[in-house]
Structure formats: structure tokens, C-alpha cells
Amino acid sequence: MLAQATVSQSPGIQPLPLDEPYLLEIVNISKGFPGVVALADVQLRVRPGSVLALMGENGAGKSTLMKIIAGIYQPDSGEIRLRGQPIVFETPLAAQKAGIAMIHQELNLMPHMSIAENIWIGREQLNSLHMVNHREMHRCTAELLARLRINLDPEEHVGNLSIAERQMVEIAKAVSYDSDILIMDEPTSAITEKEVEHLFSIIADLKSQGKGIVYITHKMNEVFAIADEVAVFRDGHYIGLQRADSMNSDSLISMMVGRELSQLFPVREAPIGELLLSVRDLSLDGVFKDVSFDLHAGEILGIAGLMGSGRTNVAETLFGITPSSSGQITLDGQPVRITDPHMAIEKGFALLTEDRKLSGLFPCLSVLENMEMAVLPLYSGNGFIQQKALRALCEDMCKKLRVKTPSLEQCIDTLSGGNQQKALLARWLMTNPRLLILDEPTRGIDVG
Structure with a gap:
């Protein structure tokens, strides 16, 4: 049984043709950070013209290994072969x-620069005077976007784009x-099914050119749609590698979480109560x-809705970020006009935003400081914060949501994307919200 594979045995590996060379091999790579072992003697191999899907729960070490391959981190031991x-x-x-x-899980674009400037930063086309040739840069960008069938203006500022459009720019840049x-680290976490199909067609083109692709995702359907092989990590260890066509969802989930999941989404009965919120003819000009x-x-x-249909805008209007231009919101039978997030929180609203990096995280602060942000007024008085009670609450939420962190003092920026997301969800659950608004909440969250 696949779930019984151990780290030392690695019986999940199936023999591959010995005469087929590898583009990339990872041999016994280890990497540690203060208080945590991120990778322990992991291995990986990528063949030309193939897609290797890398799977694992949040904190399994997938992104850490990719950052080592991309030269961002240095391994403590082991070898990379190219x-x-x-x-x-x-x-x-x-x-x-x-x-x-590498396409990073968190978008790495400059919002105040154009698409063309973002794509070619550090590699700008120069003229005979060694000055940036903006016309040539525009032409190259337009040609690249056309080849990838991405309908965007090279001169458009990235800050004006939706999250999904920014993701397509990241793909074009790579x-x-x-x-x-x-x-590709979670490349489809913020794009619609139509854009996913578009990305898959780009991947097919790259495969036909002999490129090797490492594809990190938590989405089972994507793995079986495009992957040739699947490698699984768990808690920083290498579990095994198999051909995708020899696996199914149940066996893959068992390898990832180390146990059988009898029901992926168990049915739960929840009694429906009184009318809480009523929205009528809500509008935001344009x-x-x-x-x-x-x-x-x-x-x-x-x-639900396609990219740019206004889903996120409705959520932000309910939370008071962009107050409505017309329409009515009724809470508990009483009309309310929510003009700012502070008022929304007082009314019992909570919003987990779509882009945690831009509008959710305080990256330089600890896990504790990020989690307690929304409840500080409830645990302060006379100029002092009740740190003991706050810490106990945060520790309890970490256990309930299984946030993997060496300690609450750990900088939240060092956590995996999924654990960052769970910490932000904990922040809002700690407010005991009456209305919890979740905008793309499963970005970077594993199947377990």
C-alpha cells in the first residue's frame, strides 16, 4: 500500500529507462532553519520534455527545495546535478x-512598473548609447504575450491588473x-478554469520543446491532467516518485498525509438559523x-464568477473597504451602511483577503503578532496588553488549525504559504465573527 512507504525504503520509486538522461537531479539535499528541519536527505529528478508534479502537505518542504534549485537558498548538504x-x-x-x-507562489512583481518593465527587469534591451530601448522592449513583450496568447497591453502598469492577470505576467516572465x-510553484492558485486551460496549453508547448517542468500544486485534477511523474514530500522527507498514470487520487492522498482519508469532504449537517444578512441592489459605480x-x-x-466579474469587489464593499454607491445592506433586520473596515469588524464581519502578501500579512512581524492583530482592542486596557491571555488564545488556534511553526515568535514570512494562510484565518476566527467572508481561501492549502 502506498501509504505505508517509509522515508528510508522509498519503495514508491518505479524503475525508469537507464539510458534516458535527466535534466536535473537532486541528491540527498538537506536544509534547516532555526528550530526546524525543512528538508532531510530529499531527492528528485526531472527529465527533458516532461512534467514532474511535486506534492505534499503545507510545510512539507516543497517551496524550500525549489528555492534551493533557484539559487535563493543554499543547502546544508547534498548535491544538485544539471x-x-x-x-x-x-x-x-x-x-x-x-x-x-521559477514562478514563485507569491507574486514578485513591481506594481508601479509596466508589464514590459517587469518582464525584462535586469535584462532590458539597450540601444547603441547603452540606454534602455523602450520601443524594442515593448515590441519584444508584445511578441511574447502574443506567442503565449495573453491579451494584455505591455505598457499597462501591473498595479492595475487583477491577481489572475498578474499571475499570467509571472508566467510570461518565466x-x-x-x-x-x-x-511552477502553485501557478493556478489565483486563476480561473479558462486561464488554467490556457496555462496547460503553454505547458504542452514547452514540453514539445524539450523543457523540463517542476509543477507544485495541491489540486489533484491538475496532477492527473498534465503530469508525467509525481513526487511526494512529507514533513521535509522524500516519500516516493511514481508515474502519474499508475496512481489515483486515493493513493496520492495517502502518500501525502500518511494515512487513509475515508472522506475528503465529509457531509456535515448544520442547522440554518434566522436571516442574518440581506443585500439588495448593491452597486459600486463602474x-x-x-x-x-x-x-x-x-x-x-x-x-462565483469569471476573472474581473466583481467577486472580490463585492467582498470588499461588504467589509467597508470600498463603500457602495447605492443599494442597501440589512443586518439582523436593521439597515446598516458600512463605511470602513473598523465599523465592519465592530458589526461582526471578518474578511480573509485574496492576496495575503499584499493585504493580509505583516511579513516582518512574528506569527503571534500577525494573529493577534484583529483582537488587540479586546485584550488591552489602561495602556497595557494582556499578553498571557492573547498568547494562550493564539496557541489554541494554532493547534486547532494545525499551523506548522517552530514557535509563535517565528517570523511569519518564513512559513509556507499554506501555513501563512491558516495563521491569517486564525486571526479572523479569534474575533468570533458573525459573518466570515473568504476570498479565494484555499490558495496554497493542502488537501489534508
Whole structure:
């Protein structure tokens, strides 16, 4: 049984043709951070013209290994082999020059620069006077976007784009390096099904050119749609590697979590209570118009729509970030006008935002400081904060949501994306909200 595979035995590996060379090999790589072992003797291999899906729960070490391959981190031990030759990447630039490009889980774009400037930063086209040739840069960007069938203006500022559009710019930037190995860390976490199909067609083109692709995702359907092989990490250890067509969802989940999951989404009965929120003809000029719905206590209301349809804007309007231009919001039968987030929190609203990096995290603060942010007024008085009670609350929420962190004092920026997301969810659950608004809450969250 796949779930019984141990780290030392690695029986999940199936024999592959010995005469087929690997583009990239990871041999017994280990990496530790203060208080935690992120990777312990892991291995990996990528063949030309193939997609290797890398799977694992949050905190399994997937992103850490990719950052080592991309030259961002240095391993404590082990070896990287490129086309059979040992190599050391001391900087990200060295990895890029060797033919490795990476699409990061967190978007790394400059919002006040254009699409063209973001794609070619550090590699700008120059004229005979060694000055930036903006016309040539625009032409190259337009050509790249057209080849990838991405309908965006090269001169548009990235800050004006939606999250999904920014993700497509990240993909275009990675492809622009014309690298032999492309690492994609959760590339579909913020895009719609239509854009996912678009990305898959780009991946198919890259495969036909002999590129090797490492694809990190938590989405089972994507693995079986595009992957040739699947490697699994668990708690910083390498569990095994198999051909994708030899696996199914149950066996893959068992390898990831180390146990059988009898039901992925168990049915739970929840009593529906009184009418809590009523929205009528809610509008925001130029963004959305005449949105109406009712929400009862104990009920889950899903809001669906294509990219740019206004889903996020409705959530932000309910939370007072962008007050509505018309329409009515009724809470407990009483009309309310929410003009700012502070008022929304007082009314019992909570919002987990779509982009945790831009509007959720305080990256330089600890896990504790990030979690307690929304409840500080409840635990302060006479100029003092009740740290003992706050800490106990945060520790309890970490246990309930299984936030993997060496300690609450750990800088939240060092946590995996999924654990960051769970810490932010804990922040809002600690407020005991009456209405919890979740905007793309499963970004970076594993299947377990």
C-alpha cells in the first residue's frame, strides 16, 4: 500500500529507462532553519520534455527545495546535478544563467512598473548609447504575450491588473528566460478554469520543446491532467516518485498525509438559523451593479464568477473597504451602511483577503503578532496588553488549525504559504465573527 512507504525504503520509486538522461537531479539535499528541519536527505529528478508534479502537505518542504534549485537558498548538504554534472547555484542569477526559471507562489512583481518593465527587469534591451530601448522592449513583450496568447497591453502598469492577470505576467516572465527547466510553484492558485486551460496549453508547448517542468500544486485534477511523474514530500522527507498514470487520487492522498482519508469532504449537517444578512441592489459605480442575496446564520453562500466579474469587489464593499454607491445592506433586520473596515469588524464581519502578501500579512512581524492583530482592542486596557491571555488564545488556534511553526515568535514570512494562510484565518476566527467572508481561501492549502 502506498501509504505505508517509509522515508528510508522509498519503495514508491518505479524503475525508469537507464539510458534516458535527466535534466536535473537532486541528491540527498538537506536544509534547516532555526528550530526546524525543512528538508532531510530529499531527492528528485526531472527529465527533458516532461512534467514532474511535486506534492505534499503545507510545510512539507516543497517551496524550500525549489528555492534551493533557484539559487535563493543554499543547502546544508547534498548535491544538485544539471545534465549529469554537479553544480552549485550561489545566487538566483547563477541559476538563471544555467537555464532555470521559477514562478514563485507569491507574486514578485513591481506594481508601479509596466508589464514590459517587469518582464525584462535586469535584462532590458539597450540601444547603441547603452540606454534602455523602450520601443524594442515593448515590441519584444508584445511578441511574447502574443506567442503565449495573453491579451494584455505591455505598457499597462501591473498595479492595475487583477491577481489572475498578474499571475499570467509571472508566467510570461518565466517563459521569457527560454530556460530548460521551469519551476511552477502553485501557478493556478489565483486563476480561473479558462486561464488554467490556457496555462496547460503553454505547458504542452514547452514540453514539445524539450523543457523540463517542476509543477507544485495541491489540486489533484491538475496532477492527473498534465503530469508525467509525481513526487511526494512529507514533513521535509522524500516519500516516493511514481508515474502519474499508475496512481489515483486515493493513493496520492495517502502518500501525502500518511494515512487513509475515508472522506475528503465529509457531509456535515448544520442547522440554518434566522436571516442574518440581506443585500439588495448593491452597486459600486463602474465595478458591479444590482447585487442581491440573503444569508442565514449557519449558511454558506458561494459567490462565483469569471476573472474581473466583481467577486472580490463585492467582498470588499461588504467589509467597508470600498463603500457602495447605492443599494442597501440589512443586518439582523436593521439597515446598516458600512463605511470602513473598523465599523465592519465592530458589526461582526471578518474578511480573509485574496492576496495575503499584499493585504493580509505583516511579513516582518512574528506569527503571534500577525494573529493577534484583529483582537488587540479586546485584550488591552489602561495602556497595557494582556499578553498571557492573547498568547494562550493564539496557541489554541494554532493547534486547532494545525499551523506548522517552530514557535509563535517565528517570523511569519518564513512559513509556507499554506501555513501563512491558516495563521491569517486564525486571526479572523479569534474575533468570533458573525459573518466570515473568504476570498479565494484555499490558495496554497493542502488537501489534508
